[in-house]
Every structure is written in C-alpha cells, then in structure tokens.
Amino acid sequence: EGMSLHGLGVEPRCRCSGTESRRIGKLIESIELFPPNPHCKDTEIIATLKSNGQEICLDPKAPWVTKVIEKILAKRSS
C-alpha cells in the first residue's frame, strides 16, 4: 500500500468555491480574469486587495463586477 507519488499534484479544478457579494470595488488593486479551461468550465474573476494582497473571488455575473472592469478599461484612454 505504498503511496503513489504519481499524480501528487493538486487535483485540477476551479479556483473559486464561493464569491464575495459585497461591492468592494474601491478596495481592489487588480482583477484577474480566468476564462473556462479544461480544469474548470466556469469563467472565474479574482480580485487582489490593495490593503493586504488578499485574493478574493468575485461573482462573474454580478453587474457591479462588470462595472469595475469597465471602469478600469475606461481609464486606459485618460
């Protein structure tokens, strides 16, 4: 019953199990978008907080999340 070292890597799956419902737009330092991939069929959006670098999953379907992203993109032309 030797433990197989093979496949000791983390089981491929989604990064997020739950999402932050509070509107934390002002606390966000950056936002990372993960399109669906072989390991996870969901689009995932993960924010990094300014204060402590903590990573928080956001609800990809929440309107306020879309607004935060649009706001960042809108700043490109300024």
Place this chain on the structure above:
Amino acid sequence: EGMSLHGLGVEPRCRCSGTESRRIGKLIESIELFPPNPHCKDTEIIATLKSNGQEICLDPKAPWVTKVIEKILAKRSS
C-alpha cells in the same frame, strides 16, 4: 559610507516597460487588469500564457486586447 538598509524595497513603479504587439489571444490562460495606482499612472494589462505561465504585458489600448477581455466576459453567461 555604510549602505542604508532602509528603503531596500523595489522602487515603486510600473510593471510593464513594453507590450506584446502580436495577437496572442489563443495562448492566454488569464488576464490581469491593473488600474492606475500611486506607483504607476498607467492602466496595465498582463496576460499569463497557458504553455509556460509566462507573464506578458499587453497594450491596454490595442483593440484586440479589448476583444479578448470582452470574449472572456461574454463567456460568463454561457
């Protein structure tokens, strides 16, 4: 001439010095958006590649970059 240990941290500045001009949308695993902050007045967009996890700066003003982001966001509802 003792070297001051104070302020040995990396000088705060932008993450990107140049951007990738080729359209690498299909190679992208994730995209991170960095709005302007006290250290960097530019919006920065950094992609992580599927193949090797390499991080590549994208031109925030390039239309194809906007399309890649929109495509990811469009997949949320599927």
